[in-house]
Amino acid sequence: MSRRKRILFAISDTGGGHRSGAQALHAALLQHPQGRDIDYDTIDLITATGLPLLRNAPNLYDQLSTRWLPLFNLFFQLTNGRRRVDTIAQIAYLTAQRNIKRTLDEFKPDMVVSVHPIANRFIGHARATYHMPFRFMTVVTDLVSLHASWGDPDADLCIAPTHEGAQVLLNQGMPADKVLFAGFPVHPKFTACNLTPDMARQILALDRQRFTVLLTAGGVGSGRLRELVIALNAAYPEVQLLVITGRNATLRNELQRLNLPSHVRIYGFVDNMEQLMASSDVVVTKAGPGTLMEALVMRRPVVITEAVGVQETGNITFVVERGLGAHSRNIRDIVQSVGNLMDPELHATTVERLQGAVPRDGAHRIANIIIEQLHMTPPTLVRRSRLVNIAELPRWMRRREYADENRRRLRLFSLSLLDNLRQQSGSTFQFRHRLRRKNRKSNSN
């Protein structure tokens, strides 16, 4: 009997979007007729590398996105180039390869689906180096401003969430036959949620009459949520605010200490986002791709507060150009944009534009592709050296790498020389020993 197929999702908890993407695909796969006969696992491959900085990536991202955003953006810009990504990934892979191999070996996947750009190169390198027989797909979880690490030609297929994103991948050098537009992996629970605002408010024990605004800032709860809640509550005291602080416990405590009225609800990390969105008239959010796409799929007009990181900047244009919401830079303008959407006419026309604005079944489309890919044989790969291809490195790095490589060769040479000597001396000793024994025998005879 043939063993059950295995799919491994490679993610990292840098923000909440990558895990959400994997969960969306997993849920869609379980709804596929062949999906229940497959084993699944999800692994934070970035922390599994064990490399300094990367092994703390989720915490580091929390800090960078809440306190050190300019540093994060600088790092993004400095590394945003195909050759730069290749070089950095090759060097990092040198140190991380054993941990990556061990991680992949533990699950023995038939297919790896990467939903994190930093994981891509590691997977491709490990597959080629150790000749691992799995198929490898990437599902892009940013919309438009894709970092160069998304475009990985080692992947068998790369799923783009938007047409703009597909074009960026081609510009990054992805072969055209490896790029496919299939929409964003929004969890099927959002598409399946048919609750009217009234029904959802009843389930969540909310006020059923008030205009309701959902405020969220990704899994980390970054940005200026505190100031925004105070300003919105002061401007529209009758409006019901549902504030999701995500993993930001400090923000949650701060907001709870403000003694806001009971129709301002403060939540921590929630797992019923679809119900909270269903009960809202407007969603106010940072430009996180996951939250934006979920709101658009649920046909809720959005007010974008800011892009947390360069990778989110294109998301603002994506929403504003299609007339699906507004972007306001400062608190006063955000409050104004929310006020504008309280006008029933503007609200209704925006909701109308939201019909069919983005594919609602992205997760199911991608799940179908994953199943198709799973039944294809893994590509025949040329075995790649375990070491960095030094010729591909820039000159300033080559000198150092050559030095390391020469040192390594010298060490191997000395070890093999010693080994040879030991073997030779061993055999010489044995030969003399045998000779002496023979002589002794012949003398005694």
Ligand code: UDP
């Ligand atoms: N999310 C959630 N519960 C929360 C906060 C966020 O389930 O309390 C989910 C949200 O629905 C979305 C993801 O986390 O799927 C956030 O992704 P996004 O791309 O918007 O931002 P990121 O956190 O990745 O920066």
